[in-house]
Structure formats: C-alpha cells, structure tokens
Amino acid sequence: MIERTADTQPHSLYEDVSRQFNRAADLMELNPNIRKILAMTMNEVVVNFPVRMEDGRIEMFTGYRVQHSNANGPFKGGLRFHPTVSIDEVRALASWMSWKGAIVHIPFGGAKGGIQMDPADYSLKEIERITRRFTYALGNTIGPEYDIPAPDVNTNAQIMAWMLDTYLSTVPPHDRNRSLHVVTGKPVESGGSLGRNKATGQGVVFCIERWAEANDFSLDGATFTVQGFGNVGSWVGRLMQQLGARLVAVEDVTGAIAGAGGIDAEALTEHVAKTGGVAGFPGTEVIDSEAFFRTKADIFIPAALESQITSETAPWLNVRLVAEGANGPTTPEGDLILSERKIHVLPDILANAGGVVVSYFEWLQNKRSESWELEEIDNKLRKKMNRGYDRVKEMSDQYKTDWRTAAYIVALRHLEAIYKDKGIYP
Ligand code: GLU
Numbered sequence: 001m002i003e004r005t006a007d008t009q010p011h012s013l014y015e016d017v018s019r020q021f022n023r024a025a026d027l028m029e030l031n032p033n034i035r036k037i038l039a040m041t042m043n044e045v046v047v048n049f050p051v052r053m054e055d056g057r058i059e060m061f062t063g064y065r066v067q068h069s070n071a072n073g074p075f076k077g078g079l080r081f082h083p084t085v086s087i088d089e090v091r092a093l094a095s096w097m098s099w100k101g102a103i104v105h106i107p108f109g110g111a112k113g114g115i116q117m118d119p120a121d122y123s124l125k126e127i128e129r130i131t132r133r134f135t136y137a138l139g140n141t142i143g144p145e146y147d148i149p150a151p152d153v154n155t156n157a158q159i160m161a162w163m164l165d166t167y168l169s170t171v172p173p174h175d176r177n178r179s180l181h182v183v184t185g186k187p188v189e190s191g192g193s194l195g196r197n198k199a200t201g202q203g204v205v206f207c208i209e210r211w212a213e214a215n216d217f218s219l220d221g222a223t224f225t226v227q228g229f230g231n232v233g234s235w236v237g238r239l240m241q242q243l244g245a246r247l248v249a250v251e252d253v254t255g256a257i258a259g260a261g262g263i264d265a266e267a268l269t270e271h272v273a274k275t276g277g278v279a280g281f282p283g284t285e286v287i288d289s290e291a292f293f294r295t296k297a298d299i300f301i302p303a304a305l306e307s308q309i310t311s312e313t314a315p316w317l318n319v320r321l322v323a324e325g326a327n328g329p330t331t332p333e334g335d336l337i338l339s340e341r342k343i344h345v346l347p348d349i350l351a352n353a354g355g356v357v358v359s360y361f362e363w364l365q366n367k368r369s370e371s372w373e374l375e376e377i378d379n380k381l382r383k384k385m386n387r388g389y390d391r392v393k394e395m396s397d398q399y400k401t402d403w404r405t406a407a408y409i410v411a412l413r414h415l416e417a418i419y420k421d422k423g424i425y426p
Pocket of ligand 1: 151152
C-alpha cells in the first residue's frame with residue numbers, strides 16, 4: 001500500500017520512482033540482486049562550464065547527464081533546458097527511459113540530462129553557445145554507440161543540429177560520416193527521421209486508439225483536455241482532432257483556456273508558435289487551474305511537467321482515461337486516488353515511448369545510410385506501441401494490478417532476463 005505524503009510540495013522525484021519500482025519489484029518478486037542493481041543509477045556526470053554572453057560577460061552553467069542502465073543497449077534519453085533541472089529530477093527521468101525501452105522492446109538503456117536554466121532569459125545566439133559548450137563539456141560521456149541524447153522539454157531539432165555539429169568537430173574527419181547517430185531528433189535535412197517531430201504525440205494517440213478499440217469507445221465525437229501545448233501536447237491535440245475528437249480545455253504556463261464547442265488545435269498551435277503560450281487564444285474562455293482540472297471530458301492528456309496529478313488535483317479530474325504524454329505527471333498519491341476513482345491510466349513509460357521509438361528508427365537509418373518513408377515509420381511505430389500496450393495489459397491481468405505497476409513489471413522482467421543470461425562481471 002502506498003503511504004500518503006505531502007506530494008503537492010516540492011519533493012524528491014527519484015523517491016517517487018523508487019516507490020513505483022519497489023511496488024512492482026515486490027509484486028513480481030524481482031530477483032533481489034538485480035533489484036539492487038536497477039534501484040541505482042549507473043553513472044552521474046555533472047559539468048560546470050562558462051559561456052560568454054552577448055554583452056561580453058561570462059556566465060557559469062551547470063549541466064547534467066545521468067546514465068541509469070545500459071543492460072538493454074546504449075544509454076538513451078533526452079536533454080532538457082529548464083529551471084527545475086536537478087540531479088534528483090534527472091535521475092528519475094533517466095530511470096524512466098530504461099523502463100520505456102524495455103517495454104516497447106527497443107535495444108536502448110536509459111539516460112537523461114539537461115541544463116538548469118530558463119531559455120527565455122537568453123538570446124538564440126546565447127542558447128547556441130550554451131548548447132555547444134555543454135556538448136563539448138560532456139565529451140566522451142556521449143557517443144553514437146554509447147549514449148545518445150535527444151530533444152526534451154525546451155530543446156528541439158535545432159539544438160540537436162548544434163550538438164551534432166559540435167560533436168562531429170571533435171572526431172577525426174574519417175569518423176564523421178559514421179557518427180551521425182550521436183543524437184536523434186535532428187532536423188530531417190541533417191540526418192533526422194521523418195515522423196520524429198510528432199513521434200511522442202503520435203505514440204500517445206496510437207495508445208489511446210488501442211485503448212478505445214479494447215473498450216469499444218468511439219474517439220469520433222469524444223472530448224479531451226491537454227496540459228502543456230509544446231511539442232507533445234500540440235501534436236496530441238492535432239492528431240486527436242484528426243480522429244474526430246474535440247479539445248475542450250488546455251492549460252500551459254501562460255494560463256488555462258476552455259471552449260466547450262471545441263478549441264481548434266491547428267489554430268492554437270499557430271497561436272502558441274507566435275505568442276509563446278495558449279493565453280489570449282481568441283474565442284475561448286479564461287479559466288483557473290482548478291477549473292481546468294475539473295473540466296468534464298472523456299480523456300485527459302498531461303503533456304507538461306512532473307507531479308501535476310497529485311492528492312490535491314486527482315480528486316478534481318472528471319474523465320475516464322488519463323493518457324500520460326509527460327514524464328512522471330502523476331505522483332504515487334495521485335495514482336492511488338485515480339485507482340480508487342476507477343480512472344484508467346495509460347502510464348508515461350508506455351504511452352510516451354513513441355518519441356524514443358522513432359529515435360531508434362532514426363538511429364538505425366543513420367547507421368544504415370537509409371531514409372524511410374513516413375508511412376513505413378508510422379506503421380512500425382503503431383506496431384511497437386500496440387505490442388507494448390498488449391504486454392502491459394497482459395501483466396495487469398496476470399498480477400491483477402494497475403497499469404503503471406504492470407508496465408514496470410514488463411520492463412523489470414525484460415531486464416531481469418538480460419542479467420540472468422549475461423551474469424555479472426567478473
Ligand atoms: N525526451 C523523450 C522522452 O522523454 C525522447 C527521448 C529520446 O528520443 O531519446 O522519451
């Protein structure tokens with residue numbers, strides 16, 4: 001049983017992960033030795049580095065890369081630029097990457113990193129210099145066959161292009177063409193994959209479609225709400241709309257808006273690109289955060305930051321399904337309430353795995369000097385998401401447990417099997 005604590009206050013995210021992990025490990029009776037290994041991160045790198053600002057000043061930055069596990073393949077995971085980035089947050093995010101890869105069966109381990117900063121405080125030129133200096137400071141911590149970064153909160157294809165260029169400048173010329181896969185989520189012209197930009201949102205929607213099919217639920221005419229309208233939220237909004245679903249409320253850092261008749265996700269995406277947030281979108285009503293959480297809809301998609309569905313907000317939700325586009329949006333206390341209230345959860349480590357799945361496809365295309373059609377990528381992604389979904393469902397039935405715990409069990413079984421086969425050196 002999960003104890004209730006003050007999850008609405010700042011708290012250790014890695015402790016939340018440990019509680020989720022322990023619950024699954026107890027239930028499945030995970031091998032105690034393997035449990036000890038996976039309960040800890042493997043490598044933790046902290047770099048402090050100087051960058052010259054446009055006015056000539058030098059500013060110091062702190063960057064992180066935490067590598068949780070490479071039992072399943074090279075370390076893999078995004079980099080975020082955000083004021084909340086800390087060693088605790090990055091540890092949690094790195095371990096979630098390990099579970100994700102194991103659930104959808106792609107040969108990657110887990111890592112995560114970032115810089116503690118607010119990109120809004122810097123010019124584009126400064127962000128470029130910060131990115132390049134961070135890449136240089138990371139040195140051999142990353143590498144195309146060792147640890148492969150990707151975009152995350154406040155980072156994008158442009159940042160990946162700068163990372164690629166900086167990394168390639170540090171390797172001998174004859175190695176450059178075989179090092180393209182040092183980062184994924186690159187611009188398509190610079191070795192990126194079609195479909196990578198929308199991949200996380202697309203994966204969430206494929207997962208929702210699978211759930212709808214299994215529950216005889218029509219998405220055509222269904223209603224949904226989204227928290228966060230960045231890459232993941234805006235793609236989920238647009239793709240759900242293409243299936244006939246209606247977006248009725250959105251919240252982001254600039255505020256919350258509602259429109260019972262439906263908010264046009266395409267037009268809202270353009271508005272956010274122009275103004276930086278959902279606030280001021282014409283034809284909608286301004287609501288507060290509580291009203292946003294209380295909005296009646298069929299599906300809620302958190303696609304922003306961690307610890308949003310808590311002991312405070314979980315009782316407010318008026319939906320059938322929570323499909324987690326963000327990493328760690330639900331605290332263990334929030335989970336308990338959702339489960340008591342019989343609100344079904346498609347957990348982050350399953351639902352948002354589409355991003356890293358298409359990162360894997362990008363990585364493969366780079367290694368093979370290929371470029372795949374979008375249709376092929378979408379078909380392959382749907383297959384990966386559906387298989388992951390079915391594995392989690394099977395474990396949930398077998399252990400009669402919630403889907404988050406079931407998702408952990410799928411991941412831990414996979415990693416346990418790898419350790420059992422290979423053993424521990426020496
Ligand atoms: N940042 C994304 C995530 O949290 C994608 C990671 C990747 O593609 O490596 O899953």
